[in-house]
Amino acid sequence: MLHHFVVFVLLVACTSAQLPTLYEYYTADGITSGLSVDQPYFTLNGKNITILSGAMHYFRIPPQHWRDRIRKLRAAGLNTLETYVSWNLHEPENGRFDFGSGGTDMEQFLDLQTYLKIAQEEDLFVILRPGPYICAEWEWGGFPSWLLREEGIKVRTSDQTYMGYVTRYFGELLPLLTDLQFTKGGPIIAVQVENEYGSAPTKDLEYIRQVHDLLRDQGIVELLVSSDGASAGTSGTLPDLIFQTVNFGGSPTWNFDTLKNMQPGKPIMVMEYWTGWFDHWSESHHTVDNDTFYGIYNEILAYPASASMYMFHGGTNFGFLNGANIGAGDNSGYQPTTTSYDYDAPLSEAGDYTGKYEIVKELVKKYNPVETLTPDQPELVPRVAYPSVTIEGQLSFDEITKLVPDIVTSDTLLSMEQLPINDGSGQSYGYTVYRQYSLNIPADSVLTITGHVRDTVMILINGVLVSDSLSSSSDLNSFGYYRQANSNITLTSTDIEDATLDIVIENWGRANFGNLYQQFKGLIDSNSVYLNNEELTSSWSIIPLEFKKSWNTQVFQWNSVDGGLANGPGLYRGTFTLEDDAVDTYIDMQEWDKGIVIVNGFVLGRHALIGPQQSLYLPGPFLQQGENEIIIFEQFTPAAEIKFSENPIFKTV
Numbered sequence: 098m099l100h101h102f103v104v105f106v107l108l109v110a111c112t113s114a115q116l117p118t119l120y121e122y123y124t125a126d127g128i129t130s131g132l133s134v135d136q137p138y139f140t141l142n143g144k145n146i147t148i149l150s151g152a153m154h155y156f157r158i159p160p161q162h163w164r165d166r167i168r169k170l171r172a173a174g175l176n177t178l179e180t181y182v183s184w185n186l187h188e189p190e191n192g193r194f195d196f197g198s199g200g201t202d203m204e205q206f207l208d209l210q211t212y213l214k215i216a217q218e219e220d221l222f223v224i225l226r227p228g229p230y231i232c233a234e235w236e237w238g239g240f241p242s243w244l245l246r247e248e249g250i251k252v253r254t255s256d257q258t259y260m261g262y263v264t265r266y267f268g269e270l271l272p273l274l275t276d277l278q279f280t281k282g283g284p285i286i287a288v289q290v291e292n293e294y295g296s297a298p299t300k301d302l303e304y305i306r307q308v309h310d311l312l313r314d315q316g317i318v319e320l321l322v323s324s325d326g327a328s329a330g331t332s333g334t335l336p337d338l339i340f341q342t343v344n345f346g347g348s349p350t351w352n353f354d355t356l357k358n359m360q361p362g363k364p365i366m367v368m369e370y371w372t373g374w375f376d377h378w379s380e381s382h383h384t385v386d387n388d389t390f391y392g393i394y395n396e397i398l399a400y401p402a403s404a405s406m407y408m409f410h411g412g413t414n415f416g417f418l419n420g421a422n423i424g425a426g427d428n429s430g431y432q433p434t435t436t437s438y439d440y441d442a443p444l445s446e447a448g449d450y451t452g453k454y455e456i457v458k459e460l461v462k463k464y465n466p467v468e469t470l471t472p473d474q475p476e477l478v479p480r481v482a483y484p485s486v487t488i489e490g491q492l493s494f495d496e497i498t499k500l501v502p503d504i505v506t507s508d509t510l511l512s513m514e515q516l517p518i519n520d521g522s523g524q525s526y527g528y529t530v531y532r533q534y535s536l537n538i539p540a541d542s543v544l545t546i547t548g549h550v551r552d553t554v555m556i557l558i559n560g561v562l563v564s565d566s567l568s569s570s571s572d573l574n575s576f577g578y579y580r581q582a583n584s585n586i587t588l589t590s591t592d593i594e595d596a597t598l599d600i601v602i603e604n605w606g607r608a609n610f611g612n613l614y615q616q617f618k619g620l621i622d623s624n625s626v627y628l629n630n631e632e633l634t635s636s637w638s639i640i641p642l643e644f645k646k647s648w649n650t651q652v653f654q655w656n657s658v659d660g661g662l663a664n665g666p667g668l669y670r671g672t673f674t675l676e677d678d679a680v681d682t683y684i685d686m687q688e689w690d691k692g693i694v695i696v697n698g699f700v701l702g703r704h705a706l707i708g709p710q711q712s713l714y715l716p717g718p719f720l721q722q723g724e725n726e727i728i729i730f731e732q733f734t735p736a737a738e739i740k741f742s743e744n745p746i747f748k749t750v
């Protein structure tokens with residue numbers, strides 16, 4: 098096997114000497130035109146091209162690994178990288194922008210220009226999908242949550258309030274990209290207008306026209322494209338102005354024939370061929386087997402068509418940034434997406450080659466008529482299981498809430514987005530505590546929350562959790578979780594006087610698809626709280642638990658664990674020292690229950706025993722030589738240590 102491999106490499110090296118790079122092949126004689134669809138096949142700068150693309154999102158990959166993942170894509174023989182752009186990260190507060198040096202918590206992920214330049218350095222073209230709506234299983238489909246503060250705002254329509262914000266955002270984003278267009282010497286060969294608008298619940302084509310015009314007015318000169326399921330037809334696009342592509346997971350020939358009928362005489366392309374799928378919490382890990390993948394990708398390239406694989410490398414929904422499905426819109430059919438966005442793609446979450454990678458390589462070689470120089474396949478990024486870390490410090494929930502600076506007092510319930518914090522942008526992510534003081538709670542009292550909660554609830558009396566933990570998927574059908582409307586809980590078996598009641602609500606990720614308008618989190622106006630059929634109406638103290646880096650990295654006065662670990666909710670801390678450069682690892686959370694994991698101040702993501710995800714990808718670059726700190730916010734039952742694993746762990750649900 099090894100011998101065979103060496104011979105193969107030598108052969109490639111010999112023939113490679115004569116091969117041009119992609120840019121040499123397409124641009125050696127200067128650049129006179131971009132991607133053209135004026136004939137039934139694509140040309141770029143006048144030369145035929147089959148677009149062989151893969152999706153990888155810069156905001157889901159640690160930037161220190163960008164080049165590794167991009168080179169792996171190129172080494173498979175692909176010629177194009179596709180990425181979405183995430184508005185919620187680039188403008189996390191109203192009017193505060195971050196493109197890599199804005200000082201926000203996700204700053205390190207946000208240097209989009211560098212990401213695109215690396216793609217060009219690695220000899221790739223780029224398809225850019227700037228939204229503003231991107232779906233992507235990403236928090237609210239990429240919308241910043243502060244948009245919700247505008248009463249009645251209608252995202253994804255020509256609503257003036259919404260379009261005012263889109264215009265301002267594109268006014269910041271697009272000038273950074275104009276020089277990176279192909280005909281200006283950069284990598285971007287096509288730009289998508291909005292995203293799968295044919296599936297939007299309300300279609301307002303005036304909106305699509307306005308987004309189109311904004312792109313053109315701001316200097317986007319390359320080909321503009323749309324992408325939709327073939328059955329959406331032209332319902333979400335403007336065929337005269339925008340070139341159409343289709344999205345699918347199977348039946349390529351039917352999809353392409355349908356596209357051909359809609360758009361005769363034009364090239365054929367799938368913008369999203371789904372290589373695998375994403376996971377919601379409480380589902381089993383999704384995979385698409387190798388043979389199925391082989392058959393479909395083969396049928397696509399044989400058609401012949403251009404294709405972008407979604408995903409080529411899924412990556413991770415770091416922090417609180419996963420999206421969700423919403424179903425009916427009242428949250429009863431809510432399904433939050435996991436932190437891992439592995440997607441069962443050609444590259445795994447941690448960048449390993451999977452069986453699909455070899456298949457891509459084989460089929461691209463077979464079908465691509467234009468041979469160019471490709472790099473050797475990069476070696477794997479090293480990964481280890483570090484020794485377990487012992488929990489040495491803890492903080493109770495009451496202590497945690499005392500460390501929150503911005504406590505809001507309100508006579509009415511306010512959603513987290515409506516809180517007067519963050520320079521008028523409200524709370525975007527995390528947990529919100531709704532507190533009542535001095536309550537008399539007689540034995541067997543029943544607390545009722547009307548409506549569906551968004552999304553989970555913990556009830557504490559005098560700092561002690563009285564609601565149930567989440568240990569299996571069926572618990573999602575009980576009090577405290579989004580599926581139940583108007584649900585109740587019996588609080589105590591004894592009388593409690595002068596009690597402090599905490600209702601802790603978690604935003605488990607805003608919906609990214611379907612009915613997107615009502616995405617408020619926390620206790621919203623369709624929720625009321627009753628104690629023994631009497632509405633709680635005295636003033637609320639509302640405590641935003643945002644877990645921002647500046648808060649997470651304070652020096653807390655940790656309590657010892659010598660007397661044992663206290664039950665959650667609480668913060669639990671362990672530290673460890675690395676002598677050498679850190680490498681990648683997975684944190685094994687199988688002994689923990691539910692909450693979030695914070696590494697050196699950065700919220701890595703969520704853990705939940707219900708699965709399928711049981712481990713969190715921890716990129717080496719998020720660790721450092723010397724001391725490292727892991728803090729776990731555990732809602733229920735903490736474990737005595739934090740374990741690591743070399744490989745990801747999925748649980749069958």
Ligand SMILES: *[C@@H]1O[C@H](CO)[C@@H](O)[C@H](O)[C@H]1NC(C)=O
Pocket residue numbers: 138145
């Ligand atoms: C470009 O592709 C078309 C369609 O396959 C083909 O007819 C044409 O000959 C190609 N042109 C060149 C220069 O290879």
Ligand SMILES: *[C@@H]1O[C@H](CO)[C@@H](O)[C@H](O)[C@H]1NC(C)=O
Pocket residue numbers: 384385386387451452453
């Ligand atoms: C796909 O192929 C790889 C490599 O041969 C193998 O490890 C993997 O288990 C296969 N996956 C499936 C789902 O069959």
Ligand SMILES: *[C@@H]1O[C@H](CO)[C@@H](O)[C@H](O)[C@H]1NC(C)=O
Pocket residue numbers: 543545584585586
């Ligand atoms: C609590 O909920 C249960 C089940 O939904 C219901 O049968 C019961 O009447 C409720 N109790 C009160 C006091 O509302």
